[in-house]
Amino acid sequence: MNPMGEKYLRKDSLPFLWCPGCGNGTILAATIRAIDQLGVIDDVALIGGIGCSGWIPVYIKADVFHVLHGRTMAFGTGLKMSDPKRKVVIFTGDGDCLGIGGNHFIHTARRNLGMTVLMVNNQIYGMTGGQVAPTTPLAAKTKTSFFGNPEDPFDACELAKAAGATYVARWTAAHPIPLSKTIAEAISHEGFAFVEIIAQCPTQAGRLMYGISDPAAMLEFLKGKTIPAQAAQNLSEEERKGKLIIGKLFHDSEKTEFSKRYYQMAASSGKGD
Amino acid sequence: MIEEPNQEVKILQGNEAVVEGALAAGCRFFAGYPITPATEIAEMMAERLPPLNGVFLQMEDEIASICAAIGASFGGMLACTASSGPGISLMQEGVGYAAETEAPIVVVNVMRGGPSTGMPTAPSQQDIMQAKWGSHGDYEIIALMPSSCQEAFRLTYRAFVLAQRYRVPVYVLSDEIIGHTREKVRIPQGLAPVERQKPRAEKKNYWPFKAGPDGLLDGMPAFNEGYKLLIDGQLHDEQGRRAAHIPEVCARLTERLCRKITIHREEIYELETAFIDDAEMVVVCFGSPARPALRAVKEARRKGIRAGYLKILTVWPFPVERIRDLPEQVHTLIVPELNVGRVVHEVEHATAGRKEVLSLPKLGGLLHTPGEILEAIERRNR
Numbered sequence: 001m002n003p004m005g006e007k008y009l010r011k012d013s014l015p016f017l018w019c020p021g022c023g024n025g026t027i028l029a030a031t032i033r034a035i036d037q038l039g040v041i042d043d044v045a046l047i048g049g050i051g052c053s054g055w056i057p058v059y060i061k062a063d064v065f066h067v068l069h070g071r072t073m074a075f076g077t078g079l080k081m082s083d084p085k086r087k088v089v090i091f092t093g094d095g096d097c098l099g100i101g102g103n104h105f106i107h108t109a110r111r112n113l114g115m116t117v118l119m120v121n122n123q124i125y126g127m128t129g130g131q132v133a134p135t136t137p138l139a140a141k142t143k144t145s146f147f148g149n150p151e152d153p154f155d156a157c158e159l160a161k162a163a164g165a166t167y168v169a170r171w172t173a174a175h176p177i178p179l180s181k182t183i184a185e186a187i188s189h190e191g192f193a194f195v196e197i198i199a200q201c202p203t204q205a206g207r208l209m210y211g212i213s214d215p216a217a218m219l220e221f222l223k224g225k226t227i228p229a230q231a232a233q234n235l236s237e238e239e240r241k242g243k244l245i246i247g248k249l250f251h252d253s254e255k256t257e258f259s260k261r262y263y264q265m266a267a268s269s270g271k272g273d
Numbered sequence: 274m275i276e277e278p279n280q281e282v283k284i285l286q287g288n289e290a291v292v293e294g295a296l297a298a299g300c301r302f303f304a305g306y307p308i309t310p311a312t313e314i315a316e317m318m319a320e321r322l323p324p325l326n327g328v329f330l331q332m333e334d335e336i337a338s339i340c341a342a343i344g345a346s347f348g349g350m351l352a353c354t355a356s357s358g359p360g361i362s363l364m365q366e367g368v369g370y371a372a373e374t375e376a377p378i379v380v381v382n383v384m385r386g387g388p389s390t391g392m393p394t395a396p397s398q399q400d401i402m403q404a405k406w407g408s409h410g411d412y413e414i415i416a417l418m419p420s421s422c423q424e425a426f427r428l429t430y431r432a433f434v435l436a437q438r439y440r441v442p443v444y445v446l447s448d449e450i451i452g453h454t455r456e457k458v459r460i461p462q463g464l465a466p467v468e469r470q471k472p473r474a475e476k477k478n479y480w481p482f483k484a485g486p487d488g489l490l491d492g493m494p495a496f497n498e499g500y501k502l503l504i505d506g507q508l509h510d511e512q513g514r515r516a517a518h519i520p521e522v523c524a525r526l527t528e529r530l531c532r533k534i535t536i537h538r539e540e541i542y543e544l545e546t547a548f549i550d551d552a553e554m555v556v557v558c559f560g561s562p563a564r565p566a567l568r569a570v571k572e573a574r575r576k577g578i579r580a581g582y583l584k585i586l587t588v589w590p591f592p593v594e595r596i597r598d599l600p601e602q603v604h605t606l607i608v609p610e611l612n613v614g615r616v617v618h619e620v621e622h623a624t625a626g627r628k629e630v631l632s633l634p635k636l637g638g639l640l641h642t643p644g645e646i647l648e649a650i651e652r653r654n655r
Contacts, residue, residue, distance in 0.1 A: 010503070010514075012512075012514070013514055013515075042497065042499065043497060045348075045496045045497060058503065058505065058515070061501050062501060063496040063497055063500070063501060063502045064501075064502065064503045064504065065344070065347065065496075065504050066503075066504065066505040066506060066507065066515075067340070067370065067506060068340065068366055068367070068370050068506060071336065071337070071340040071366075071367075074332065074336065074337035074338075074340035074341050074344070075340045075341070075343060075344035076344060077304075077330065077332070077337070077340075077341045077344060078302065078304065078340070078341035078342060078343060078344020078345035078346070078347075078348055078352065079344040079345070079347065079348045079496060080348075081302070081328045081330065081341070081345060081348075082302060082328065082344070082345040082348025082349055082350045082352075082495075083348055083349060083495075083496075083497065085497075086348070086496065086497055103333050103334060103337075104333060104336075104337050107332075107333040107337070262328070263326070265323065266322075266323035266324070266326060266327075266328075267326070269323040269324045270323075270324040
């Protein structure tokens with residue numbers, strides 16, 4: 001086994017439950033490299049939501065919470081506030097984060113609570129067999145958008161930024177090395193860090209929406225849709241349409257992180273108001 | 274009246290007494306959402322917790338509130354939430370998660386009239402069954418029912434004791450009457466905060482869900498203490514690993530989650546009795562109706578009727594044996610409750626048809642008068 005796997009995986013939990021060609025393994029590896037680079041395995045509290053990506057932390061030998069559908073950030077709020085030294089890292093899917101968990105997402109971002117949210121976006125509810133998600137493209141066919149999706153998808157990064165996230169980035173599973181660096185930067189960021197990771201789902205999204213079920217072809221397809229954030233700045237709205245802007249999209253290191261602000265205010269509470 | 278020197282006497286409403294009880298127990302994390310008639314608990318926590326270096330959070334909803342409390346519980350703090358009616362309904366998935374992951378949390382339900390938005394400012398006892406059955410699947414919880422502000426204080430403290438000992442969500446089932454009644458509460462000084470036991474097993478050999486023969490776990494470590502905990506809402510083995518595909522592991526866990534409470538029921542039960550020894554009729558009561566019930570029983574005694582009084586403070590697990598073992602000469606049990614008549618079926622079950630059981634339900638947000646309960650006693654006496 002890879003020495004990183006040897007060191008950081010719960011080996012007795014293997015094999016992974018994901019389908020062959022899934023992007024989650026790449027994201028797991030990128031996360032482990034980031035944790036190793038920072039040397040924070042004892043300080044992280046990993047939380048997984050419900051859905052395929054919610055299982056990523058379960059394989060990591062750290063303190064791990066596998067929680068209720070959509071509630072990762074609410075559990076994370078309790079963990080972070082009970083000990084602000086903790087580095088809370090959340091693994092959530094697009095349905096978990098933007099559908100059932102949308103309310104917790106915007107409010108945790110609004111508070112700028114110190115946690116890293118890795119939102120794995122496969123554009124579909126994969127684990128339940130391929131239903132339409134808040135990120136499914138318009139007109140895309142899924143098991144519950146039989147005649148094409150009548151809804152517009154969310155841009156999760158725009159939503160995170162608008163809600164108050166102070167670090168926002170997007171990568172795909174076809175960019176494992178920059179993704180790993182971004183995860184390390186997000187974990188090091190004091191406030192609410194949001195990283196959207198577009199991942200291939202050959203089994204559901206590939207088959208139902210794209211007509212491609214070969215993982216390598218899906219990765220190529222994803223790569224072809226991306227434009228680096230810097231290059232995108234010079235493009236018109238028209239030219240950016242249908243493209244995925246990747247890289248660091250927003251970073252504010254000035255705004256005070258929530259638990260820090262809370263405990264500062266608590267420390268001065270009751271002292272001569 | 275002579276006041277004891279080692280206690281502080283305050284005039285508190287029940288909601289405030291709950292906060293005093295929680296803080297005395299060492300609760301340092303509260304997450305909640307405003308709702309009538311429980312809001313005063315959140316308001317007082319917001320004032321009292323920060324100076325104690327504790328955490329008060331007003332969350333975006335009740336689901337987030339209970340989930341944050343569970344997070345804080347595994348984060349190492351004694352944690353609590355409080356709500357009522359619709360808010361408690363929203364919390365049910367969290368109650369189930371806490372039961373399944375054996376997270377000690379305290380949930381205060383200041384019961385109001387239902388269903389749905391119901392009667393926001395009026396009392397009820399319509400959520401007693403919800404407390405036991407509200408979340409899906411098989412599990413057990415503990416529920417305590419105060420009938421005074423003093424009991425609201427004491428039982429909230431005890432709720433934290435029980436939650437840590439049995440690693441289970443514990444309800445305090447208060448109601449709008451107790452929540453908003455102001456009366457004298459004696460707060461003992463120097464009450465020890467509830468301590469959470471750390472595991473006896475060494476870190477490297479520690480399995481978070483390995484239970485002893487009594488069904489209880491080996492202490493409770495927090496996150497980031499070196500145990501590398503795996504806490505999963507999916508049924509799991511003793512190490513915390515998912516086991517939803519292994520029937521015997523799942524069966525064993527589900528059974529233990531229930532058994533760990535039921536086999537300890539005798540040490541959980543708390544009841545009070547009066548005039549029982551020669552009683553022919555006993556009023557079986559809990560929560561607010563216990564007060565008019567005691568008055569009615571005393572009135573009946575004055576009239577020469579051999580009435581007795583049995584107050585249940587721990588409604589779940591239900592004290593079946595204590596009802597069953599009431600003296601032989603007791604021929605009738607009268608059960609006043611602020612709902613359509615729910616707990617009366619538990620009482621009937623306990624008596625197994627050997628005694629007559631009369632239901633005395635009351636709806637509409639009003640409490641029984643002593644006269645109404647007395648009338649029921651007299652009617653049966655004739």
